[in-house]
Amino acid sequence: MxxxxxxxxxxxxxxxxxxxxxxxxxxxxxxxxxxxxxxxxxxxxxxxxxxxxxxxxxxxxxxxxxxxxxxxxxxxxxxxxxxxxxxxxxxxxxxxxxxxxxxxxxxxxxxxxxxxxxxxxxxxxxxxxxxxxxxxxxxxxxxxxPLVFGTAWRMLVTRAELRAGENVLVLGASGGVGHACVQIARHAGATVYATAGNEEKAEAARELGAEAVFDYTDENFADAVREATDGRGVDTVVDHVGKETWRDSLASLAKGGRLVTCGATTGGDATTDVNRIFWNQLDVLGSTMATRGEADDVLSLVWEGALExxxxxxxxxxxxxxxxxxxxxxxxxxxxxxxxxxxx
Ligand SMILES: [Zn+2]
CATH class of the missing domain: 3.90.180.10 (Medium-chain alcohol dehydrogenases, catalytic domain)
Incomplete structure (x- = not known):
């Protein structure tokens, strides 16, 4: 073989x-x-x-x-x-x-x-x-x-406890985990914002349910998120980029918001503004993979076509x-x- x-x-x-x-x-x-x-x-x-x-x-x-x-x-x-x-x-x-x-x-x-x-x-x-x-x-x-939808499900549903009516920012919506997060968040009843590196990817993210997609190559996404949410910020940010985006991910959060990370493709030695974490009472959540039960839950939605x-x-x-x-x-x-x- x-x-x-x-x-x-x-x-x-x-x-x-x-x-x-x-x-x-x-x-x-x-x-x-x-x-x-x-x-x-x-x-x-x-x-x-x-x-x-x-x-x-x-x-x-x-x-x-x-x-x-x-x-x-x-x-x-x-x-x-x-x-x-x-x-x-x-x-x-x-x-x-x-x-x-x-x-x-x-x-x-x-x-x-x-x-x-x-x-x-x-x-x-x-x-x-x-x-x-x-x-x-x-x-x-x-x-x-399996791997990306399982990982995305644990991040958003189990770790960040995303609820209907909340809003979420998904970084790198064109990647496997990113495009799964957009769909799961939308399916959960959240308003989804996303970042993507070009218009073609942005269009694909909108097709999957993103309300607005920011091109990180020509605008600061934290500023764009503030503008899109009347200055409030989002309840949850999904970050798997790491060093390049970490500061702006924290700056995109509303008070009491959650940042959930499953990776650091640009490096793990990011800079954290600690003042922002305590003053805004933010949660920083790590996540990796999923339990078999979580994988079963999300895959049943894939098999029936609700997620794809x-x-x-x-x-x-x-x-x-x-x-x-x-x-x-x-x-x-x-x-x-x-x-x-x-x-x-
Ligand atoms: Zn064990």
Whole structure:
């Protein structure tokens, strides 16, 4: 079988689509024929190399995929079942797991980041990391949704406790998490503001329900948010940009507002105006991934069509490097999907 893999960390030229041994199904695992997979920024970080993570090489990346069960072993899955991967792996036994809050697990792993991933023709996945995909849901949708919609749901619904009638600012609405946040916030009954880097992306964000979209390349978004809200600011800001936007994200919040972050693509060493936090009584909330229950909740809305991952491009796995380029250069809106070359 063939898989996307790299033997050394580095730039995009380390990515290859190579012949590998068939994965061997362990206890509690399911062998899946992958029909579609999706890229996340995490795949870029993993390729470049993350501190403290020592991978066994060559490494197959990839946290999102969907396909058909080839061999379910003794699990609850049977040959022919339609499934999608939920990439979060928790120990099940630490104090946080016992409380049911898997993303806080002291030994939390992500498929594709710490352990072999699913950008391959076939993959072995623990049964508890598979969700059923109803007939009628396309493979691209099933592959593109889990990681970003799960992450966005926990950020907005669980952590920021977004409520109908509130307003929210979503930074970087063209990215996977950003475009999921716009849809979830709108679905929750909030007024959504967003930022995007060009008019085409802004139009796509408006189509998904954003009330107004600010072009961060030619205006200060904190000023634009103040103007759009009669000087009040927003109840919640979703920031996954980090250093570049942090100050303005805090400056966009109304009194008592919440800033929720799930990443720092431009760097983590941001400057915080502490006076603004205590005087305006702001909450700064971190979030990562989701519990399997949260993923189930949001995916059921995706399966019924209330939320929908947008696909910016579908590529054969042999062109995975081009997909990495699109993410790194913020080229396009929504998700990049990969399909095994044998499926295209
Ligand atoms: Zn745990």
């Amino acid at each position: 063939r898989a996307v893999q790299f033997t050394d960390h580095g730039e995009r030229d380390v990515i290859e689509y190579a012949e590998r041994d068939e994965p061997e199904r362990g206890d509690g695992e399911v062998l899946v024929d992958v029909k579609a997979a999706a890229l996340n920024h995490l795949d870029v970080w993993t390729r470049r190399g993350l501190p403290g993570i020592d991978l066994s090489m060559p490494h197959v990346p990839g946290s999102d995929a969907a396909g058909v069960v080839r061999d379910g072993g003794e699990t609850r899955f049977d040959e022919g079942d339609r499934v999608a991967v939920w990439a979060g792996v928790a120990c099940g036994d630490c104090e946080f797991c016992r409380d049911g809050d898997e993303p806080l697990c002291v030994d939390y792993h992500i498929i594709g980041e710490h352990v072999p991933g699913v950008h391959a023709e076939r993959a072995c996945v623990p049964a508890e990391n598979l969700v059923r995909v109803p007939e009628g849901v396309g493979w691209e949708t099933a592959a593109a949704a 991952p947008r696909v910016r491009e579908t590529l054969p796995m042999s062109e995975a490097a081009e997909g990495h380029r699109m993410l790194e250069e913020r080229d396009g809106f929504g998700k990049v999907v990969l399909r095994p070359d044998s499926e295209t």
